[in-house]
Amino acid sequence: MSFYKYLVVACYSYCFLSVLNAQELKVQEKDFADIVYESLRTGEKEISIPGGIYYMALEGGEPLHLKGLSGVVIDCNGSEIITRKASQAIQITECENVVLKNLSIDCQPLPFTQGTIVDMDRERRMWWEVEIMEGYPMESLLTTVPDRIQVFDPATLTLRKNLYTYWRGNFASVIRVGDRRFRFTKKDFNADSNEQVGDYLTMTLESGAGTRPHSIVLYKSKKVHLENITIWSGNCFGFFEDQCEANSYHRCVIDRKMNDPRVSFPRLRAINADAFHSKAAVVGPTVTNCIFRYHADDCIAINTSFYKVMTAKGTIVDVVSSVGQLKMSPGDTLRFVRYDGSIAGESVLLKMETATDFSQKDLDAVNSKYHFTVDKRKHSDVTRLTLSSKVDVDNGGVVSSLTRGGNGFILRNNILGHTRARGILIKASNGVIENNEVVGCELGGIVLAPELVWLEAGFSHNVLVQNNRIIDCMFANSSYGIEQAAPLCVVAINARNEVVPAGGFRQICVRHNIIINSPEPAMIFTSIVGGTVEHNTVVVSDSIRRTHGRILKNTQAGTVWLINNKNLVYKDNLIKINK
Template identity: 35%
Template sequence: MYKVILSVWLLILAAASGAQQLPELKTVLDSQKGQAVIDIPKGRYLLNNAQYGAYQFTDLVNVEIRGNGSEIVCNSQELAFRFFNCTGIKISGFSVDYDPLCFTQGSIVAMDSTRTWFEVEIDPGYPVDHVRNDRVQFYDPVTRELKRNSITTGAGHYTSFDKVATNRFRLVKNAAWVANEKIGDLVVLDVVSSKTNPAAHAIQLEQCTRATVEDVTVYGSNSFSFFERNCSETHYNRCKVDRGPVQPGMAPRLRSSNADGIHSSLAGKGPLVENCEVKHSGDDCIIVCGRSFPLCRIDTAARAIYVLSREGNPVFNTGDTLQHVLYSAVKSGKVRIVSAAAFVPGAAEQDAVISKYPNLLFKTSYTKGVRIVLETLPDSIAVGDIVYNDNHTGKGFVIRNNKVGHNRSRGILIKSSNGAVYSNEITGTAMNAILVAPELHWMGGGFADNVTISNNTISECMFEKTNKGMPPGVLSVFCANGQLQVPPAGAFGNIGIYGNKISKSPLPGLVFTSVRSLSQQNNEVTEDPGNTREHGKNFGAIFDGPVWEKNNSY
């Protein structure tokens, strides 16, 4: 017996050090700089981002990077590849993984009778160093899927998080919340790089145009698996985000990336995402979004508005079009940008916004600002209104023929316009399967117009523990303003919902609010008796039928 255990541990130790024995990918890539085709001979490589950081490709034009089925292993939980200002590139045929992993997992082995604390013992072969409680998720030990009627917790849910043995951690709750956890449940926790402020995500594209990402698999990430910012016309085809392989003697992995699978932000023209599989991610599977900004001051004489931001380089280009949204969350007019420059908001300006949005997340991070001069100043504009760059919300997106789910959040999240979501298979999302919403507590943008959602097959969704403040509906077009009220029709416009099938999920299956020109037909919702939740009750949602609507026009 001793020899068997020793052999297993030797295999695990060999796996843990295996990445250090691999040939370095940097040498292969460096030797082909300037070539139109970069070929990675099929093999297993070390991407030594612990020493060099992410491998960066800059200003490439019509270059193809062929992975030929290679496996790429990162040795630090940080960004693997960064593509900046590239045009017409194609990236294909490889997988990205991490050793050590970006998460660890184990089981609850002890807790007190009042559930104020619990202890997690880490599975053999999984990381025990640099473990964090930033995203704590509970899994069913039988199905090895996210636990039903539970919640995902973060560092704010705990007063302390301590390593009490080599492979054991104790988490002490900050309140009497319950995730319906029990001894034997499986738990996943984040693992972070030893570096200070490591770069986030696995594969990142910035300011790239017409990039193709094809047959690329990501088995882990410290945040998003695929992240694009301020790009245009990206094509994701047959890409995959899923749980990776393990060495003999290790329990199968429970999670893939720590956060979103494919995240498109601020795109000039939105992505085409097709034939992809995005599963077991720590947050949303696929998202297309922009960014909204609350107004904190208005200079009428100068035709200038001042907005708060929690990011340092928001996208406001001269000549771009701003969409103005009233505080009620109804879209108003559009206006051109003349100029934009940073400014530092004062406490009064910050307080003016926070008082309007008491549920705003990351309030203390809104320390930056932008002064925007406009061609004309809307008559109705006021402090507390929001604006977003209408040129950078991912308009024209298409999301089709994908398989997504088995994650703690939404399957497909849309904050954009002029797009389509169709023929996707969505299974096992803890929250909405498809959500169209600006999510003002995140200051997400924008407010959707001209979107069609059709022929999607949805099953076993909305199983998280009831959250009455969460958007209701398995397939939901939903808006709540800063006062947590559902606005009148005009937040969204021209939305079509056709031929979708929803099963094994709580009612209501379909939710529509605040839509001007809503069209819906041939949708099928199969009731799941006994499977009830009260998500969205704070907004007046009703749970006794397949559809709940509020403030729409047809």
């Protein structure tokens, strides 16, 4: 046993008794949601919940729902909330100037399980035998193949390097072969796999009927402040805000709980997907002094939605979507992007309505062009947009709302990482990414990029990226080959996997950042007009070899790739190679 592992287990054993004793003293009988509802019924504006350990039944999957509140402060005084289902705990809808603070959330049962590889096909790694650790759930393994399976190095209790996440579709079967032992059989041979006997696994389980995704959800809420909130486990995103405005998150935490007395070995995972995800914000969020790590996807993601353009005739544009799903409203400024990735222009949305007199041929054509998206369904709903002015876009272009793009975001003084995906993934504008530390991301540390595969918009303008530290990122196996191929990158490709022309990104400033233990490339910049890349320090590890970025068809070699940019000043950057 390594010293690091011994120290972790020793600390865990010490915490086991202390936390158990604390729970025996502080467990409260009343459902947490009922206590909050009672206080709200009295019209209180300053609500103080007695500190303690509370349970939430979530009957019918219903979370604590704060709706239509204004000027309310709810202080939970360090309470721990344990949900009886792996489901959404809190919903905040159409609230303004509300404060929620000083609580933690955990699930019982957990939404994931973990085990140890105790035997395997040692020649081709086509099967593993996995012993599920005591205390971790395993019932759903009897009926469904788990998802998002991550491999952890037992010496460091961090994600294994030079590997990647396994998904449900990678496995032909999962069969019980012992009391807590299961055999995982893969579908295909992968020469790059390097898992070993003794490695630990975490894996996502089905939450089941009567559950909802995400731990805390904010919907169409404004100037809500969340402070000192910790989420120890959750079935999808931790914090998710949809179509909100100027919300703030301070000293919030997503982390693995190392002192859970219900399990035999410390947790290796927190939640099952993104720690923080903001969609279609009118004014982007402010995230400060937060810790988001050891979850199973991006740490911070800010974006809105692209919609596929079917036809454009004058000021009338038909897009593939139902009216009710569009994240835009009359009065919004829309930005259109052509199929080649160039910016077609902007126009104000005057009206939107369901269209029925469209050509099926045009609909089939655009669906075919986007066959690669994660949502592979051939959508049949069409919405007609009436614009204030004509935009030169045609079948295969995309459109998004600039008004609801997450613009004005601030990400400052956060600690992020130890995840299978990106540390910071931004598609918004007029923002600041400053003084953050991103450590141990399987993919990029800080990324500005639209993603057509998810139909997530858009192109960032006027973004400052400064004084950040990116350490030990982009360690995924080279088989990914993705375009976001560096620990720090600003990059865009079109639907034909071509680097888009200059002009998608504008006025991007990247300065005084430090990138340590990086593969090459360490930084990638494409499709930018105007901006600076200056006074950054990059330490490349010569021993780390990758073929990421092949999709960019880049003929350059070296640490920094500059492709399809105009008026981008690159100066005074220090590159070091560690042999």
